[in-house]
Amino acid sequence: MSGRGGHAVVLLAAGSSTRLGQPKQLLRRDGETLLHRATRIALETRPAVLVVVLGSDPTAYQAELQDLPHVTVINENAADGLAGSLQVAARQVADHAQVLVLMSDQPALSAAHLQRLLDGARRSRSGCAATRLQGLAGVPAVVPGHWFTQLPQSASNAGFRARLRALADDALLLLPADGLELDIDTPHDLAHARSLGLLDP
Helix, strand or coil: CCCECCCEEEEEECCCCCCCCCCHHHCEECCEEHHHHHHHHHHCCCCCEEEEEECCCCHHHHHHCCCCCCEEEECCCHHHCHHHHHHHHHHHHCCECCEEEEECCCCCCCHHHHHHHHHHHHHCCCCEEEEEECCEEEEEEEECHHHHHCCCHHHHHHCCHHHHHCCCHHHEEEECCCCCCCCCCCHHHHHHHHHCCCCCC
16 A cells, blocks of 8 residues: 555544534533544544644634644635545645544544554555444545545535445445444434533533
8 A cells, every 4th residue: 555654634623513503522521622532532543644624713622732733724614514624634644545534523432443443444455444333334434545635526525435335345344333423413412422421511
């Protein structure tokens, strides 16, 4: 597999949390914001670079991350979907053989899950690994860096999802979700996560 040594990480955190009514990146688990927690956990995989994609009003989020080594890029058009966030990260990560892509709103995220994805992607025929969400490939996921330069405009909110799901079953490592199917998009999601002890009251 060609590409720069060491994997890269892209943390997608540009969403405006419209349905939730408050910034989900700043919800807390054990006193730590989900944004800080996801960044810290991703750094435990020892990436060559970690890129955090933020939206057009990034000040509060940048303050949360000032103690963690990362590169910030801004997606001014975050409302248009995930594809734009992946595109603004492309310059930083496209020449890496492996890029780990994750979101900031999965409170059950663990470093062990991310490491299993990275290890599995190295062994898989496609160079990819993903998390099984509702039986299908989802994020967190590992994809080749060159995918970032081949993202169709039609990808919109799907990101790399369609391309991952088009891979043959024997070409892709799919890991059980281990609680990652719970992301925080609505007040119901928030209440459920709190009932499970995954978010602070």
